[in-house]
Amino acid sequence: MDRNNQDLKDEIIRFCRERGADLVGFAPVERWDEAGEVPPEFRPRALWPFSRTVIVMGIPMLLPIVETTPSVLHKELYTVVNRKLDTLAYDLSRFLNGNGYASSFFGRDTYANLKALREEPMAAFSHVMAAKYAGLGTIGVSHCLLTKDFGPRVRFVSVFTAAILPGDPLLTEELCIKCGACAKCCPKQALIMHKDSVIGNYDKAACLEMHEELVRRRSYPCGICTKVCPVGEDRKLYSEKGIQKKYLREAEALAADPDDPAYSSWTHIRKWGNLRDAPAKDKKG
Numbered sequence: 297m298d299r300n301n302q303d304l305k306d307e308i309i310r311f312c313r314e315r316g317a318d319l320v321g322f323a324p325v326e327r328w329d330e331a332g333e334v335p336p337e338f339r340p341r342a343l344w345p346f347s348r349t350v351i352v353m354g355i356p357m358l359l360p361i362v363e364t365t366p367s368v369l370h371k372e373l374y375t376v377v378n379r380k381l382d383t384l385a386y387d388l389s390r391f392l393n394g395n396g397y398a399s400s401f402f403g404r405d406t407y408a409n410l411k412a413l414r415e416e417p418m419a420a421f422s423h424v425m426a427a428k429y430a431g432l433g434t435i436g437v438s439h440c441l442l443t444k445d446f447g448p449r450v451r452f453v454s455v456f457t458a459a460i461l462p463g464d465p466l467l468t469e470e471l472c473i474k475c476g477a478c479a480k481c482c483p484k485q486a487l488i489m490h491k492d493s494v495i496g497n498y499d500k501a502a503c504l505e506m507h508e509e510l511v512r513r514r515s516y517p518c519g520i521c522t523k524v525c526p527v528g529e530d531r532k533l534y535s536e537k538g539i540q541k542k543y544l545r546e547a548e549a550l551a552a553d554p555d556d557p558a559y560s561s562w563t564h565i566r567k568w569g570n571l572r573d574a575p576a577k578d579k580k581g
């Protein structure tokens with residue numbers, strides 16, 4: 297391993313952590329070609345030919361707020377995390393450029409709106425695959441990247457650089473335990489488990505339909521599949537006895553009694569400051 301490149305890698309990790317990145321991983325661009333999972337035009341070198349390494353940064357979505365989804369509070373967290381990631385990626389790109397390594401970044405949520413995703417349900421670059429190739433986690437039934445620290449409650453951004461940096465080892469063990477909670481709790485039944493593989497079927501159109509409803513109620517995004525996932529050290533911090541059963545019962549319990557006291561802290565946050573239905577002018581359209 298090139299000593300100077302390890303020094304540069306250490307300096308980048310310090311830079312990212314000091315600015316608020318909880319997870320930092322390094323993926324040599326060859327990993328996209330070796331794995332062959334991502335279509336060639338979506339790979340780093342097709343986007344920016346100078347790319348030799350993709351640096352992926354992650355920051356968490358806080359579990360107590362994720363549990364209130366769908367809510368304006370959850371929407372606010374999502375916006376803050378996305379903005380922070382974009383700022384981190386911009387700052388790191390400038391830092392690397394200033395040190396003589398051509399660099400650029402792919403922003404966090406690069407689609408115009410959900411209509412664009414309905415027309416073309418794919419982003420120009422996948423941060424989930426980048427995070428996997430940077431050794432930060434494995435993809436679960438929910439099609440989210442699960443991490444040891446935060447399960448799927450983490451968002452990522454990617455910086456492309458001409459610097460050749462040592463890659464982090466890929467995780468060899470699946471983090472998803474196939475408990476099925478994400479599939480059972482999905483309000484649109486968008487996740488179908490497979491017996492023989494971890495990653496199951498994901499009905500993007502059904503998931504998108506849920507998000508379209510939530511955009512109309514100004515409570516986008518959904519994220520119920522990330523809320524209920526038992527994987528992640530963050531759960532220990534907020535540990536609550538019987539939480540998995542509580543998640544699994546939630547939809548039925550609230551359908552029977554919207555004021556069920558077991559869910560009152562979440563329903564209180566959903567109730568106040570949130571639209572209960574789509575605004576009239578949205579409905580007409």
Ligand code: SF4
Binds near residue numbers: 481483486502506519
């Ligand atoms: S985001 Fe919501 S609708 Fe989409 S798969 Fe997850 S739980 Fe289902």
Ligand code: SF4
Binds near residue numbers: 436437439473527
């Ligand atoms: S909820 Fe269970 S099945 Fe779904 S991703 Fe998490 S561990 Fe896997």
